[in-house]
Amino acid sequence: MVVLLQLLLRGTGNMLPFITIFGFEIPMFGTIGILGLVIATFVASCRAKRYNLTRSDTVYIASYVGIGLIVGAMLMFAITRIPVLWRARELITTNILAWLNLGFGGLVFYGGLFGAVIAAFLYAKKMNQPFGNIVLLIVPVFPLAHAFMRIGCFLAGCCFGMESEFGIAAYLVSEINGVRAIIPNGIRLPVQLYESFANLIIFAVIWTFTIKERRWQDVICFYGLMYSVVRFVLEYFRGDAARGALLWFSTSQWISIAVFAVCVFGLMYKRKKI
DSSP states (O other): OHHHHHHHSTTTOOOOOEEEETTEEEEHHHHHHHHHHHHHHHHHHTTGGGGTOOHHHHHHHHHHHHHHHHHHHHHHHHHHTHHHHHHTTTHHHHOHHHHHHHHHSSOOHHHHHHHHHHHHHHHHHHHTOOHHHHHHHHGGGHHHHHHHHHHHHHHHTOSOBOEEEEEEEEEEEEEETTEEEEEEEEEEOOHHHHHHHHHHHHHHHHHHHTTSOOOHHHHHHHHHHHHHHHHHHHGGGBOOOTTOEETTEEHHHHHHHHHHHHHHHHHHSOOOOO
8 A cells, every 4th residue: 555655646656567576576567467357257256147157157258358358459569560560670580589579569458358359259159158148247347357457557667648747757667688677757647547447437337237137239339438438538648659640549549439439339229139
């Protein structure tokens, strides 16, 4: 708690990208992300019986979704980095690991979201389970897990906000030739914490919304509407341009617009419940 309060104090905050336990450095982003996934899985398991699933099913589904999340997020990041990869193509023959790090050394949440949905669909096919039941089980707790991931981003110093005298002192982690360094990066808005808080609100709203029986299409579209609006607005306060931009908007804002439009159509297009 003391560390968290210090992080929130203007001008005195420090990122905490790693913790050392018994001589081993443990990355906080991955640790907090796994913690969020575990908590979200437990919360989802409380409703497993309602959708004719067991607690064990919930763990297996979460494993599939977690893998799909990571793979999708890395692939989407790589897509946004294609111009950078092309300019640095000479590294393919001189330092392939550095070239791969340029393309796969980051994550894009929307890619992770799409990857998670695909993974859930594949699990449903493999285990002969109704895809709709899996959506109803997982989607309400997805923003809960995402809230923890954004706290991990905050501690790691990634996905940082724009410079502002009302922010926190951000220290970003840079690694060159295997040597890590903490680089002061001015006073920046803690956008990661803003998004974490917004995700907790989304979780509370969707969890309440799904107390009654709902169509799975409505639930996933309802989530998509809320998150796309949050992400579109928060992108204006982001300070990292690594994920690219086109014309007036960032990559994530364009995806938010597309997700919003698809979800509006999905809510308006009434189909029989399946």
